[in-house]
Amino acid sequence: MATSAQPWQLGLAGSAGAEALATSGTASTEGPERPGPLQDETLGVASVPSQWRGVQGIRGETKSCQTASIATAEASVQARKHVDAEVQTEAPEPVSLPSVPRYNGPQLAAFLRKVEAMVTRELNKNWQSHAFDGFEVNWAEQQQTVTCLHTLSYPPAQGQGLHVTGVSWNSTGSVVACAYGRLDDGDWSTLRSFVCAWNLDRRGLSPQQPSAVVEVPSAAMCLAFHPTRPSHVAGGLYSGEVLVWDMSRPEDPLLWRTGLTDDTHTDPVYQVRAAARRAGQEVVWLPEPRHSHRFQVLSVAADGKVLLWQGVGAGRLQLSAGFALAVQQLPRNTKLKKPSRGEAEVGATAVAFSSFDPSLFVLGTEGGFPLKCSLTAEEAAVTRMPSSVPLRAPAQFTFAPHGGPVYSVSCSPFHRNLFLSAGTDGHAHLYSMLQAQPLTSLQLSHKYLFAVRWSPVRPLVFAAASGEGDVQLFDLQKSSQKPTVSVKQTEDESPVYCLEFNCQQTQLLAAGDAKGTVKVWQLSSEFTEQGARETELLDQLASEVAS
Numbered sequence: 294m295a296t297s298a299q300p301w302q303l304g305l306a307g308s309a310g311a312e313a314l315a316t317s318g319t320a321s322t323e324g325p326e327r328p329g330p331l332q333d334e335t336l337g338v339a340s341v342p343s344q345w346r347g348v349q350g351i352r353g354e355t356k357s358c359q360t361a362s363i364a365t366a367e368a369s370v371q372a373r374k375h376v377d378a379e380v381q382t383e384a385p386e387p388v389s390l391p392s393v394p395r396y397n398g399p400q401l402a403a404f405l406r407k408v409e410a411m412v413t414r415e416l417n418k419n420w421q422s423h424a425f426d427g428f429e430v431n432w433a434e435q436q437q438t439v440t441c442l443h444t445l446s447y448p449p450a451q452g453q454g455l456h457v458t459g460v461s462w463n464s465t466g467s468v469v470a471c472a473y474g475r476l477d478d479g480d481w482s483t484l485r486s487f488v489c490a491w492n493l494d495r496r497g498l499s500p501q502q503p504s505a506v507v508e509v510p511s512a513a514m515c516l517a518f519h520p521t522r523p524s525h526v527a528g529g530l531y532s533g534e535v536l537v538w539d540m541s542r543p544e545d546p547l548l549w550r551t552g553l554t555d556d557t558h559t560d561p562v563y564q565v566r567a568a569a570r571r572a573g574q575e576v577v578w579l580p581e582p583r584h585s586h587r588f589q590v591l592s593v594a595a596d597g598k599v600l601l602w603q604g605v606g607a608g609r610l611q612l613s614a615g616f617a618l619a620v621q622q623l624p625r626n627t628k629l630k631k632p633s634r635g636e637a638e639v640g641a642t643a644v645a646f647s648s649f650d651p652s653l654f655v656l657g658t659e660g661g662f663p664l665k666c667s668l669t670a671e672e673a674a675v676t677r678m679p680s681s682v683p684l685r686a687p688a689q690f691t692f693a694p695h696g697g698p699v700y701s702v703s704c705s706p707f708h709r710n711l712f713l714s715a716g717t718d719g720h721a722h723l724y725s726m727l728q729a730q731p732l733t734s735l736q737l738s739h740k741y742l743f744a745v746r747w748s749p750v751r752p753l754v755f756a757a758a759s760g761e762g763d764v765q766l767f768d769l770q771k772s773s774q775k776p777t778v779s780v781k782q783t784e785d786e787s788p789v790y791c792l793e794f795n796c797q798q799t800q801l802l803a804a805g806d807a808k809g810t811v812k813v814w815q816l817s818s819e820f821t822e823q824g825a826r827e828t829e830l831l832d833q834l835a836s837e838v839a840s
Contacts, residue, residue, distance in 0.1 A: 438817050439766065439778050439780050439814055439815070439816055439817060439820075440814070440815050441780075441812055441813070441814055441815075442801070442813045442814065442815040443491075443493065443498070443500060443811075443812070443813040444500055444810055444811075444812050444813075445469070445471075445489075445491050445500050445501075445503075445810065445811040445812075445813070446500065446501055446809055446810045446811070447473070447487060447489045447501070447503055447506065447809070448501055449487070450473040450486065450487050450489070450809055451808070451809035451810075453484075453486075454475075454809075455473040455474060455475060455486055455487070455512075455809055456473070456474060456475055456476055456477075456790060456805075456806070456807045456809060457471045457472070457473060457790060457791065457805025457806060457807075457809060457810065457811055458472045458473065458474040458475075458476055458512075458513060458514050458515060458790055458791065458805070459471065459472040459513070459514065459515040459516045459517075459528075459790075459791050459805070460472075460516075460791050460792065460793050460803045460804070460805045460811055461516050461517050461518045461526065461793060462518065462793055462794075462795045462796065462797070462801075462803065463490075463518040463519075463523040463524070463526075464518060464519065464520060464521055464522070464523050464797075465523050465797060466795050466796065466797025466798040466801070467492055467493055467494040467523075467797075467798075468490050468491065468492050468493070468504070468518075468523065468540075469490070469491055469493065469795075469803050469811065469813065470488060470489065470490040470491075470516060470518065470526055470540070471488070471489055471490075471516075471805050471811045472486075472488055472513035472514065472515055472516040472528055473486045473487045473488070473489070473509075473512075473513055473809065474486050474512035474513045474514050474531060475512050475531075476514075476790060476807075484511065484512045484531070485508060485509065485510060485511075486508075486509045486511070486512045486513050487506055487507065487508060487509060487513070488506075488507040488509055488513055488516060488526065488528055488538065489503035489505070489506050489507075490503055490504055490505040490506075490526075490540050491503050491504055491811075492504040493813070504540075505540040505541075505543055505546075506543075507538050507540070507546050507547075509528070509530065509536075510530070510532075511530040511531045511532040511534065512530065512531035513528050513529070513530055513531075514528075514529050514530060514531055514575075515528065515529045515575050515576055516528040516529070516576070517576050517577055517578060518578075519578055519588065520578050520580075520588065521588075524539050524540045524541035525537060525538070525539055525540075525548070526538055526540060527576045527578065527590045528576065529558075529575060529576045529592055529594070532553065533553070533557045533558035533559055533560060533594065533596075534550060534551050534552070534553065534557060534558075535550070535551045535557075535558075535576055535590060535592045535600075535602055535610060536549070536550040536551070536610075537549045537550070537590065537604065537610065547608065548604065548608060549602075549604045549605075549608050549609060549610045550608065550609065550610060551602060551609075551610045551612075552609065552610075555679040555680065555681065556600070556612040556615075556679075556680055556681050556682075558592065558594035558596050558598060558600070559594075559596045559678075560594045560595035560596040560640070575592065575593045575594075575641075575642075575643055575644050576590055576591065576592045576593075577590070577591045577592075577644060577646065578590060578591075579591050579601065579646070579651070580651070589601050589602060589603050589613060590602045590603075590604075590610065591644070593641040593642075593643070593644045593656065594640075594641060595640035595641065595642065595659060596638065596640065596678070597617055597618040597619075597637075597638025597639050597640055597641060597676075597678075598615060598616065598617050598618075598638075598641075598678065598684070599615065599616040599617075599618075599641060599644070599656070599666075599687060600612055600614075600615045600616075601613050601614040601615065612680070612681055612682055613682070614668075614682060614685075615680055615682050615683075615684045615685070616666070616670070616674065616684060616685050616686065616687040617638060617674035617676040617678060617684040617685075617686065618638055618639040618640075618641060618656070618658070618664070618674075618686075618687075618688060619637060619638060619639075619674050619675045619676050619686060620637060620638065620639055621675060622672070622674065622675055622686045622688065623639065623664070623688055623691055624688055624689065624690055624691045625691070626690060626691055626729055637676065637677070638676065638678070639658050639659065639660055639664075640658060640659035640660075641656050641657070641658055641659075642656075642657045642658060642659055642698055642699055642700060643656065643657035643699060643700060643701050643702045644656050644657070644702065645702040645703050645704045645712060646704060647704050647709060648704060648705070648706045648709075649709035650709065651668075652667050652668040652669045653665070653666075653667055653668075654666050654667075654668070654687075654704075655702045655704060655712050655714075656687075656688075656702070657698075657699030657700065657701065657702045657714060657716075658698070658699060659698045660694065660698070661694035661695040661696065661697055661698055661699055661716060661718075662691055662692055662693070662694035662695070662699070663691075663692040663699060663702060663712070663714050663722075663724065664687075664688045664689075664690070664691055664692070665688070665689050665690035665691075665692070665726060666687035666688050666689060667687055667689055668687070670685050670686060670687045670688075670689070671685065672685060672686045673685060673686065674686040690726070690729075691729065692714075692724050692729050692730075692731070693722075693729050693730050693731060695714065695716035695717070695718045695720060695722065696716070696717070696718030696720070697716050697717030697718045697741075698716060698717050699714050699715070699716045700715055700716055700717065700741065700742065700743050700744070701714065701715045701742070701743065701744045701745045701746075702714045702715075702745075703745050703746050703747050703755070704747070705747050705752070705831070706747060706749055707747075707752035707828060707831055708752070708831050708832065708835055709726070710725050710726040710727055710835055711723065711724070711725060711726075711732075711831070711834075711835055712724055712726070713745045713746075713747065713755055714745065715737075715742035715743070715744060715745035715757060716741075716742060717741045717742070718742075719736055719737060719738040719739055719740060719741065719742055719759075719760075720734050720735060720736050720737070720742065721734070721735045721737050721742060721745055721755075721757055722734050722735075723735075725835055732834065732835075732837075733773055735767075735773075735774065737757050737759060737765055737776070738759035738760055738761050738763070739761065740759065740760030740761050740788070741759070741760035741788065742757055742758070742759055742760070743758050743759070743760060743788060743789065743790045743791065744757065744758040744789070744790065744791050744792050745757045745758075746792055746793060746794055747794075748794060748799075748820065749794050749796045749799060750799045750821055750822075750823065751768070751820060751821065751822075751823055751824075751827070752823065752827045752828050752830075752831040753768055753769040753770045753827055753830060753831055754766065754767065754768050754769075754820055755767050755769075756792055756794070756802060757776075757792075758782075758788075758789035758790065758791060758792045758804055759788070759789060760788040760789075761786050761788075762781060762782050762783035762784075762785070762786040762787055762788065762789060762806070763779050763780065763781060763782065763789065764779070764780050764782050764789055764792060764802070764804050764812075764814065765778070765779045766778040766779070766780075766816070766820060768819075768820070769830075769834070770824060770827060770830060777819075777820075778820075780814065782804055782806050782812055783806050783807070783808055783810075785808075787806055787807040787808050788806065788807045789804050789805070789806045789807075790805055790806060790807065791804065791805045792804040792805070799816075799821050800815055800816045800817075800820075800821050801813055801814070801815060801816070802814045802816060
């Protein structure tokens with residue numbers, strides 16, 4: 294039964310009630326003023342209904358939306374033309390096969406026995422033949438053209454009317470350099486000139502902007518790249534000096550120079566080689582005898598001296614050995630023109646070294662006769678020319694002369710006894726080291742021949758530069774009298790003064806001319822792929838001449 298709470302009971306919720314709870318002890322005596330002890334009661338559940346939901350239900354709203362009406366359309370297409378076609382082959386005709394006669398076994402056996410000995414004999418003959426030894430089938434289609442790949446020039450040099458007097462490829466085959474000077478009459482010793490180089494592998498190659506330019510205090514007559522250092526190049530000047538530059542140092546390229554001393558050439562240096570190269574002065578790089586990794590520079594000039602230079606400290610080239618061509622010491626194995634009165638030395642114009650004997654070299658001379666010479670010669674030269682080292686007489690053999698000065702010589706890289714020479718008589722001579730008379734003489738120009746070079750990859754191919762503006766390529770396997778290809782280097786027939794094959798990229802040939810341009814020619818496979826038995830044919834040519 295539920296009972297309602299009395300007013301005094303609710304008052305216990307305050308602080309007094311709490312205190313009473315805390316202090317209540319045992320049950321006290323019940324009375325009208327004091328309640329009894331607390332007891333549990335079960336009361337009814339009181340609920341209060343919510344009016345909020347009813348109010349929200351009354352205030353509810355209903356909304357809707359509709360998209361714009363969708364437009365639809367229908368279309369159809371139809372081809373304007375319709376064609377039907379049918380193909381039908383003709384009715385096949387029956388093919389009648391010829392009847393194969395049955396062979397006569399006994400007659401066939403008798404025939405085979407009859408020809409057996411003859412067929413066996415011919416097979417043995419073919420087996421022993423060497424007609425196709427070394428023959429390799431080349432399925433690639435050969436291109437028989439020579440094209441101009443680059444036309445290079447330096448406008449400031451052309452503005453001075455300078456000629457390209459020498460060209461050289463560096464050891465990687467990617468850079469071609471040229472010397473600017475003059476080869477016509479006049480005193481060019483005070484003419485400032487240039488040595489320029491182009492990197493053909495560089496992107497954005499500009500034909501009229503060389504990769505490197507070196508200003509030279511005198512006309513440059515020749516140059517030669519170092520055999521192993523791609524940026525080092527030696528040059529010979531009209532003044533007689535020899536210099537070495539590092540083309541990778543544009544601000545200060547000069548490495549060594551000879552200076553103008555008693556040892557220096559007194560005439561223009563037509564060739565320098567890694568040991569030397571061409572007319573006036575020439576330079577070449579040569580390995581030192583005891584240190585094959587170190588090189589000396591060899592120079593030749595019209596003063597009759599052949600000099601070996603070695604780089605020392607303080608940027609100086611020091612003379613290490615020298616030779617002189619005295620008239621009275623020339624070998625008399627062939628008839629030569631009588632020298633002029635008072636002439637004591639023979640002017641050297643070109644040099645080429647043997648690929649088989651590093652001490653053997655050939656000199657071209659102003660007298661027109663090539664000379665076989667040796668670096669190991671011991672005889673002292675009879676000369677009054679001053680020198681800080683003893684000069685020796687190098688000449689060992691004299692060859693039959695041209696009709697004028699020899700401007701270029703080239704030793705065969707495939708045969709130890711063969712070399713070529715070119716001279717002002719317009720002829721190219723092929724000589725054997727074993728006899729004075731030339732094996733053959735080719736008239737290539739009605740003017741001068743300024744350069745001749747053997748191919749580094751084809752034993753029977755060589756190139757020549759003419760005074761009529763042509764670059765001529767010869768293949769002695771095809772013809773020994775006329776060029777296989779002749780390309781026009783200059784349109785106005787200005788002379789081509791120099792040319793060099795690229796030993797690394799063998800399809801390239803560089804040639805320089807009197808217009809101040811260097812043209813890089815790309816050779817077809819006809820001139821770069823060696824034919825069957827080509828070396829044997831070169832040996833036969835040399836042996837026929839020597840016999």
